[in-house]
Amino acid sequence: MRVTRRFWALVTVAAAFAGAAVALQTPLYLGVPTLVGGWLAGQQLAFTADLQDTTDALTVKQTATPDRVLEDQPVQVTATATPAHAPRNTYELTIHPPLAMDATTASAPLDDTDTTRVHSAGSYDVAGRYTACKPTLTARDPYGLFAETLAVGTQADVSVDASAPRDAVVLAGGDRISVGYGSHDASKGSSGFATGDLRQYVPGDPSNRIDWKATARLGDPYVRETDPETDRETIAVIDHRGVVADGPAGRAELDYLREAALWLVAHAASFDDPLALYAVGDGGVTETVAANTGQRHYRHVKHRLYDLTPTTGPGTEHEYTVTAQPSVETESQFGATLAPFFEHRNTYVQRIEADPLFEAVSARLARRRRSASLVLLTDDTHRAELVETVKLAHRQNTPVTVFLCANALFRADGITDLEQAYSDYREFREFQASLGNYGDVTVYEVGPSNRIDAVLAAHEPGRRRSPS
Amino acid sequence: MTSTRTNVGLLVGLVCLAVGLQTAIGVIGLGLAATVGVGLLVARPPYAVAYAQVIIAAIATTATPGVILAEFGVLVLLAIRLAERASLRWASGGVLVTLVVAGVGIATRYGDWPLSATAGVVLVAVALILYGVHRYERVTLGLAEVTS
Numbered sequence: 346m347r348v349t350r351r352f353w354a355l356v357t358v359a360a361a362f363a364g365a366a367v368a369l370q371t372p373l374y375l376g377v378p379t380l381v382g383g384w385l386a387g388q389q390l391a392f393t394a395d396l397q398d399t400t401d402a403l404t405v406k407q408t409a410t411p412d413r414v415l416e417d418q419p420v421q422v423t424a425t426a427t428p429a430h431a432p433r434n435t436y437e438l439t440i441h442p443p444l445a446m447d448a449t450t451a452s453a454p455l456d457d458t459d460t461t462r463v464h465s466a467g468s469y470d471v472a473g474r475y476t477a478c479k480p481t482l483t484a485r486d487p488y489g490l491f492a493e494t495l496a497v498g499t500q501a502d503v504s505v506d507a508s509a510p511r512d513a514v515v516l517a518g519g520d521r522i523s524v525g526y527g528s529h530d531a532s533k534g535s536s537g538f539a540t541g542d543l544r545q546y547v548p549g550d551p552s553n554r555i556d557w558k559a560t561a562r563l564g565d566p567y568v569r570e571t572d573p574e575t576d577r578e579t580i581a582v583i584d585h586r587g588v589v590a591d592g593p594a595g596r597a598e599l600d601y602l603r604e605a606a607l608w609l610v611a612h613a614a615s616f617d618d619p620l621a622l623y624a625v626g627d628g629g630v631t632e633t634v635a636a637n638t639g640q641r642h643y644r645h646v647k648h649r650l651y652d653l654t655p656t657t658g659p660g661t662e663h664e665y666t667v668t669a670q671p672s673v674e675t676e677s678q679f680g681a682t683l684a685p686f687f688e689h690r691n692t693y694v695q696r697i698e699a700d701p702l703f704e705a706v707s708a709r710l711a712r713r714r715r716s717a718s719l720v721l722l723t724d725d726t727h728r729a730e731l732v733e734t735v736k737l738a739h740r741q742n743t744p745v746t747v748f749l750c751a752n753a754l755f756r757a758d759g760i761t762d763l764e765q766a767y768s769d770y771r772e773f774r775e776f777q778a779s780l781g782n783y784g785d786v787t788v789y790e791v792g793p794s795n796r797i798d799a800v801l802a803a804h805e806p807g808r809r810r811s812p813s
Numbered sequence: 814m815t816s817t818r819t820n821v822g823l824l825v826g827l828v829c830l831a832v833g834l835q836t837a838i839g840v841i842g843l844g845l846a847a848t849v850g851v852g853l854l855v856a857r858p859p860y861a862v863a864y865a866q867v868i869i870a871a872i873a874t875t876a877t878p879g880v881i882l883a884e885f886g887v888l889v890l891l892a893i894r895l896a897e898r899a900s901l902r903w904a905s906g907g908v909l910v911t912l913v914v915a916g917v918g919i920a921t922r923y924g925d926w927p928l929s930a931t932a933g934v935v936l937v938a939v940a941l942i943l944y945g946v947h948r949y950e951r952v953t954l955g956l957a958e959v960t961s
Binding site: 346358360363366374379387391394396433488495 | 857858859860862863866867869870873884887891894895898899900902903904906907908909910911912914915918922928929931932935936938939942943946947949950951953954955956
């Protein structure tokens with residue numbers, strides 16, 4: 346037990362009178378330290394007995410609610426204590442949140458008869474498993490002479506998951522080429538980045554390296570080689586405008602695009618390829634990392650990716666509705682046949698020169714000095730802009746890989762109408778396929794496997810879900 | 814301990830002290846006992862009890878029956894004050910400690926020890942008892958560190 350200043354004050358008085366007894370040669374003054382000693386011993390015994398009785402009969406529970414959260418999500422640690430009888434000493438219950446939790450200790454005096462509750466709320470910045478140590482009970486005797494603190498009750502565990510999706514999949518033409526978090530191995534070419542030459546499939550080649558577009562086009566299985574010796578610069582442009590903020594916290598579009606970008610970094614690191622990163626927000630380019638190699642550079646790129654958050658602000662895509670006048674003459678049979686198609690037809694003319702993604706790609710491609718491949722990570726909200734961007738890259742003989750999120754799967758109100766969701770998703774797939782027609786363009790879909798499976802299963806009940 | 818019993822106990826202690834002091838020094842003793850009563854009301858218990866002991870030490874030259882009765886009154890006051898916020902069990906423990914330490918002190922006097930040695934023995938005895946209770950508390954609550 347700890348002793349207080351009052352205790353030492355009494356001890357000082359006792360010692361002083363012991364000295365006075367000796368100085369004045371009066372033995373009865375020794376009665377003061379004797380009586381004070383008896384007093385202190387009696388209080389000490391009573392304090393100890395009450396502390397023991399109270400802790401034996403006290404019921405203390407500590408919980409963390411919820412016990413599984415994402416980074417930066419609120420969590421509350423609560424301790425409850427119910428005494429069995431009114432104690433002699435005064436008690437205070439204190440909870441001690443883990444250091445990693447941005448919360449302070451909280452205390453409350455123990456109620457004599459009713460349950461005492463102590464709360465502390467906060468959040469965790471870093472994923473991991475944390476344990477709030479047992480609450481402590483601080484006892485003080487009624488005369489303020491002694492105090493003691495001891496741990497009571499139970500610990501509380503909290504699991505904090507990274508705000509990163511664990512069900513991300515990459516699909517090419519509806520076929521999965523990468524499943525799950527952490528299972529992607531870029532060094533074995535399973536990233537699917539088609540940057541090498543085509544060759545015919547031979548037995549033994551990994552099936553996830555088959556280029557299905559080329560296979561469909563040529564009629565025989567072909568694989569695309571990833572040439573580790575090619576020092577080709579990769580320009581990654583990731584869209585973090587407000588439109589990719591759709592979706593639940595930690596499972597939004599930007600989170601899945603970020604996962605794809607991280608795979609890209611791992612792929613570049615495995616071949617030590619120069620990698621540049623540009624992040625595009627609503628106002629333009631927000632992050633610029635020039636092309637470089639080396640583990641330090643790739644780590645820097647990863648950190649920039651982890652720090653990305655959706656920007657806010659209106660989109661910059663402008664749409665104009667123009668009524669196109671029929672320009673075909675109607676006197677000839679040819680004109681008469683086509684004329685109905687030009688009547689009362691509104692054409693959307695979209696100004697995309699000021700759109701940030703197009704502008705960013707245009708500026709960066711204009712500045713590059715050697716061959717490069719372009720990787721776009723975005724969603725299908727600004728389709729016209731994306732098409733123009735891909736066309737621009739094609740005009741400059743730049744191979745393009747697009748990682749595309751289907752915005753239909755990330756609606757704020759969730760997927761409530763599966764039929765509508767399937768219709769929208771099917772439209773996305775058609776758009777995805779259409780992008781591949783603009784030259785050397787490979788388009789991959791990135792998204793949550795469970796939502797994709799749910800949408801497809803609703804329309805195709807016989808579809809077997811892949812293990813996640 | 815109920816307030817009625819406390820008041821009765823305090824009264825008994827004060828009466829013993831007053832009668833003892835009066836026997837030892839006369840009417841003045843009654844006045845001094847009254848000041849002790851006031852002290853019990855305004856000061857913390859150990860200081861009031863210590864004040865009573867100081868009065869006895871100041872007036873007593875030998876262990877007369879009056880002095881012994883006054884000392885008994887002081888002991889009763891100590892026990893009652895201890896029992897106010899603790900059970901009689903622990904109040905008895907405090908009184909027992911007082912008697913043990915006093916007995917040790919008296920024994921040294923009978924052994925013709927110098928007063929300084931007696932004072933030292935009394936202080937060491939009190940310190941040992943308090944430290945012993947402290948260790949008992951650490952062990953029973955599982956707070957004692959185990960050293961191999």
